Amino acid sequence: MPSLAVKRAGTPTPSRHPSRPSFEDQAAFYAMVIDPGPMDQRTSKAKALARDRYRCMFSGLIDDTSALAGLVETPLPVGPTATTAPTELCHIIPQGLLSRWEQDDERDRSSTCLARMFGDVQFPMDLSGPETHRLENVLTLNPIWHARFDSLKCYLESTTTPDLYVLKVWEPFIENGNSFLDLKSDNPDFPAPSPQLLAIHRSRAIVAHLSGAAKYVELHPEEDEEDRYAVLSGIRHDEPTAREVFIAALWARFPSARALAPQKME
DSSP states (O other), X not given: OOOOOOOOOSSOOOOOXXXXXXXXXXXXXXXXXXXXXXXXXXXXXXXXXXXXXXXXXXXXXEEHHHHHTTSSOOOOOBXXXXXXXXXXXXXXXXXXXXXXXXXXXXXXXXXXXXXXXXXXXXXXXXXXXXXXXXXXXXXXXXHHHHXXXXXXXXXXXXXXXXXXXXXXXXXXXXXXXXXXXXXXXXXXXXXXXXXXXXXXXXXXXXXXXXXXXXXHHHHSOTTOHHHHXXXXXSOOOOSHHHHHHHHHHHHHTGGGHHHHSOGGGO
């Protein structure tokens, strides 16, 4: 068989091929990871990526930017099956929500009532201002799973094993339903997602999909918190007190919510 001869041609010209890992990229990433200063969104994502082993926590796909920078060993795709994807920083408790509650925005009175029921009156940690980016309140997800999580189309069910969850989905055509996810952090300086905050998200997802509230997600624009939380059964309560009474009554029936959930959830 013919052989391929490679001729050495002196000192090569440095190349910055877009697919070649960059030392500068790696150095910048590690600088953010070890930065002890205030957590902004960019620093939080870098630390979350390191904690989450540079991949989407729900799909297992490796973050493509991390793969490109040489931060993680990445297998080549086989056929049409992807091994990498873009990832985003997903907040368990959405950004800005707490600040609107603190301002006592009348539109948010129902959401405050609801969230305090879910969170046993107080959240387990400070999530105001930059603290919303703390690692206990974030997940690394690809854009598809990020959208599903924010729109309450999925949630995490805790197990008896710490940091081990079951991924629950509402639609039968969503992949990975009922799969087990290990969210344990191997670095004590990078805490795992908070079980308490994930439980709040779980409660919101189940209440949002109670019988008669299937249109919950579709009925609200993202900026309208009144519709987001008060239109839980297709009924609009114009008086704040009426909304709170309605939500309190709904919460009282919460133990039976599992029986109302789609078969996929069981």
